[in-house]
Amino acid sequence: MGLSDRDQNMNRKNSITRRGFMQVIGTGAVGASLSGVGLAASPGPAPEEKKLSAKETAKITLHINGKKREVLVEPRWTLLYVLREVIGLTGTKEGCSRGECGACTVLMDDIPRYACMTLAVEAEGHRITTLEGLMEGENLGPVQTAFLEEDAFQCGYCTPGQIMSVEGLLKKTPRPTLEEIRVGVSGNLCRCGAYTHIFRAARTASERKTGQGET
Numbered sequence: 001m002g003l004s005d006r007d008q009n010m011n012r013k014n015s016i017t018r019r020g021f022m023q024v025i026g027t028g029a030v031g032a033s034l035s036g037v038g039l040a041a042s043p044g045p046a047p048e049e050k051k052l053s054a055k056e057t058a059k060i061t062l063h064i065n066g067k068k069r070e071v072l073v074e075p076r077w078t079l080l081y082v083l084r085e086v087i088g089l090t091g092t093k094e095g096c097s098r099g100e101c102g103a104c105t106v107l108m109d110d111i112p113r114y115a116c117m118t119l120a121v122e123a124e125g126h127r128i129t130t131l132e133g134l135m136e137g138e139n140l141g142p143v144q145t146a147f148l149e150e151d152a153f154q155c156g157y158c159t160p161g162q163i164m165s166v167e168g169l170l171k172k173t174p175r176p177t178l179e180e181i182r183v184g185v186s187g188n189l190c191r192c193g194a195y196t197h198i199f200r201a202a203r204t205a206s207e208r209k210t211g212q213g214e215t
Contacts (some may be wrong), residue, residue, distance in 0.1 A: 002069075003132060012141055017109065030133075033154045037145070043095050053174075055074055055102070056074065056075070057070055057072040057073060057074055058073060058075065058080050058121070059070070060073055060121055060124045061085075061124060062082070062120070062123055062124060062128060063125075063126065063127050063128060063133060064083075064087070064089070064128045064129075064130065064133070065089075065128070065129060065130060065133030066133065069087055071086050071087065072118075073086070073120045073121065075119065075121055076118065076119070077119070077120050078115065078116055078117070078119060079087050079115040079116075079118040079119065079120045079122070079123050079128070080092060080094055080104045080108070080115035080116045080118075081120070082120040083106070083115060083130060083201070086139060087131055089130050089131075089158050090133030091132045092104050092105075092106055092115055092131060092160060092161075093129055093157060093158075093160050093161065095158070095161075096115065096116070097116045098116065098117075099116060099117040099183070100157065100163075100189070101158065101160045101188070101189045102161040102162075102165065102187045102188030102189060103115065103158050103160065103188075104116045104161060105158060105160075105161035105164040105165050105168075105188060106127055106128055106129060106164055106169075107127075107128065107130075107164055107168050108123060108126045108127070109126050109127050110127070110129070110168060110171045111172075112164060112165045112168040112169075112187070113166055128168075129164075129215040130132075130164075131160045131163060132143075132166060134163070134164075134167060137161075139166075141169070142205050142208045142209050143163050143166050143167050143201075143202075143205040144163055145205075145208070146201040146202070146204040146205035146208060147159060147162070147166075147198075147201045147205075149201070149204065150200045150201040150204055151194075151197050152181040152194055152195050152198045152200065152201035153192070153194055153197075154192035155191070155192050157191075158188060158189060158190050158191070158192075161188050162185055162188045162190065162198055165185045165187065165188050165203070166181075166184065166185060166198075166202045167185055168184070168203060168207060169181065169184035169185070169202065170202075170206055172211055174206060174209060174210050175206055176206060177209055178199060178203075178204070181199050181202045181203065182199065184202070185198060185199075185202070
């Protein structure tokens, strides 16, 4: 059944109205976008505040394991990349590269931190400790020794990060409970499932550091 002239005119009017509405919305969105770009670009940064592009390098000073290291870095480089590929401290492992496994854990001002999620430029001005920094000369440190004695690893890939998390825990809580140990290493995954031995190693390291007996 055909539409009357009145119905056809109403449909045409509605169609034009919807089309016009979409055009107005589209124009408004573009205008807002362009306006945002204009606001972001003006005023321009002062010369001393010029931002580096992704591939430009800047010299920064990192305090790593008690020593100052001057390195040239790109602003996009992670602390993990700089530690391993620029400085050569390969004790810090690369696992997931997205803050999930904890293999890259280091200490920043004595607090465990994922190196893969930390930009190198962010670390400037902070004290960084890696696995190598826990050694006492050529000897293993207390936490490292405890992991060895308690057989707290299987494949060993997660071990550096586990050790750094335990080290950070013991700096904050010298004599942690089992539950505190569990929480302290909860950000580190052990795919081999050696958690019982890891907990035991943390307890042993605590006793060795504090010079006390069983808790």
